[in-house]
Amino acid sequence: MNVAPFPARKPTPSLQSSPAGPMAESTSRPSDVGAPGSPERREPPGTLPPPLLPVTTMAAASRLSRRGAHVISERPARQSDVSTMASPELERKRKLPVAGGGDPAASDEEDEEERWVGPLPGEAAQAKKRRVLEFEHVYLENLPSASMYERSYMHRDVITHVACTKTDFIITASHDGHVKFWKKIEEGIEFVKHFRSHLGVIESIAVSSEGALFCSVGDDKAMKVFDVVNFDMINMLKLGYHPGQCEWVYCPGDAISSVATSEKSTGKIFIYDGRGNNQPLHVFDKLHMSPLTQIRLNPVYKVVVSSDKSGMIEYWTGTPHEYKFPKNVNWEYKTDTDLYEFAKCKAYPSSISFSPDGKKMATLGSDRKVRIFRFLTGKLMRVFDESLSMFTELQQMRQQLPDMEFGRRMAVERELEKVDAVRLINIIFDETGHFVLYGTMLGIKVINVETNRCIRILGKQENIRMMQLALFQGVAKKHRAAITIEMKASENPVLQNIQADPTVICTAFKKNRFYMFTKREPEDTKSADSDRDVFNEKPSKEEVMAATQAEGPKRVSDSAIIHTSMGDIHVKLFPVECPKTVENFCVHSRNGYYNGHIIHRIIKGFMIQTGDPTGTGMGGESIWGGEFEDEFHSTLRHDRPYTLSMANAGPNTNGSQFFITVVPTPWLDNKHSVFGRVTKGMEVVQRISNVKVNPKTDKPYEDISIINITVK
Structure with missing residues (x-):
């Protein structure tokens, strides 16, 4: 929220004010001049004021007064009016700005106004109304609210990526190249399939906009393509270079399921047919001069946004529009936008996300600032500072955590920067587009971008550092008949028990688990028999030896x-x-x-x-x-x-x-x-x-x- 003082509003000129300058008397009682020496007439109480002169008449009167002529009024002129016009010095002072109209019944106040020399203060600005998001409580009902995670599941190695599809699948990827598919059910998730996708580290994963295809790229110079609904690998591409980022850049209805990948050490972007061979359909070799940090598709406007380490952000289109600059945005030159913000701050976007309506673009910068842009104009809309210095100042002003715990978390944040793990933190929108979620050292923040308020923090009590997030909202779909309006309106208890299960799935720094935050608090977190941490993997020999030695x-x-x-x-x-x-x-x-x-x-x-x-x-x-x-x-x-x-x-x-x-x-x-x-x-x-x-x-x-x- 802009806390700078608003500029004072100028007084609205009345229709009766003269173009030559403000009137010395109140606009409700226009000053009329009669013959010199005429007695002052006062109307009895309750008498209506004389009819006002029309604008053209007042303008003519003003011109005549500047020429030294007298305007004949329906009432005799007052002595104060005569004396005012008789003095050239006072006539000059009358042309100065007036702070407000005087009382025509009090001559001393008129004299005081006439003696005012210099600029006058403007009207006091009215207090700005606080922004309110209508139906905010309804939107929040469909977001997780538990302060602690309900369940966690394992991989063999540290989990680095997580994604949620529109087809109710959750996909997790770990540092050792393994990919797991999970299915969202009415309450919780269930395991579906496990793939040894890559021989090395997974660099990036992507899910298509309609949730049908999934791909991953790794340092083994390969891309693997999966059919999500059938949870099966359908294609494998040998890229011949070390990939950095990947993203599906096609929209539903396109003839080609095109996917974009970037070379990790350069700014090149390659476009492939996700169901075809490893021959690129198109190559962007001059769009970016530095290694890319993000490639994201806005499916509403069919525009792809890419960013690099120099802070440059580019808009481009996919295969149907021949990879040209989009025509449906409201700017032609980047200087008309705020997209140079990152370059000016010597930062770059480490995460980009779009609202469901495509009108907002949220970014998470390497300088730990959240910036929200209007997508069509490229104008900056909001900036939230999540830097370590801000948290330190916040802790000093009002203690957020015990001092020892705060120091421990600050040490983790510095280690994040040291090993360049900040790039794995992402930002996401909810299904309404009014809220953004991202991980901080205090937990997962839920921010209302309309009112600039932090609504809630998930996982503040947990001792894990949340990294990458995925959000599931709504009700898990089952293979059954569609629910009609009549069924919704009925009092069927079975149908009424079908409730939404909003869930945030997140990874954590140096953890081989992913965590699920829902609307349900865990039953018992301190007991040794607590089953919220599910052991779905057999421990390795090294873990057994380490446990024995420990x-x-x-x-x-x-x-x-x-x-x-x-x-x-x-x-x-x-x-x-x-x-x-x-x-x-x-x-x-x-x-x-x-x-x-x-x-x-x-x-x-x-x-x-x-x-x-x-x-x-x-x-x-x-x-x-x-x-x-x-x-x-x-x-x-x-x-x-x-x-x-x-x-x-x-x-x-x-x-x-x-x-x-x-x-x-x-x-x-x-x-x-x-x-x-x-x-x-x-x-x-x-x-x-x-x-x-x-x-x-x-x-x-x-x-x-x-x-x-x-x-x-």
């Missing part, structure tokens, strides 16, 4: 203290070399599994053994139940005393029993898993190894027990 530090440690009835034994553990063995020992220790176990076997000059809950040397199991495999490492040997190792009954039969040596025992290498060393309390180990034992069972006569084991 889980490791929570369950394992690198040191422990064994508290025995004869003293404490401090041990160092090796979780990196023997992760499973150390995890088994640490979890058992934390769970109190070893508490109260006796040292059931002691061989003097060899080792002490424990960890059997039965105390016989025949029991014990691992934390996973049963036994687990050996873990041998080349750096962990029985080459020194006070080595902590696993007891077993053969290969891969480890359970819960372990032993500590008191001498080097190299013959045990690669037979028992070494997972620790004693660092303190060696004398305790020696004292235990020297107690008297039964020579047949090696069990001490007096029980030596483990009180507990502390894992640090």
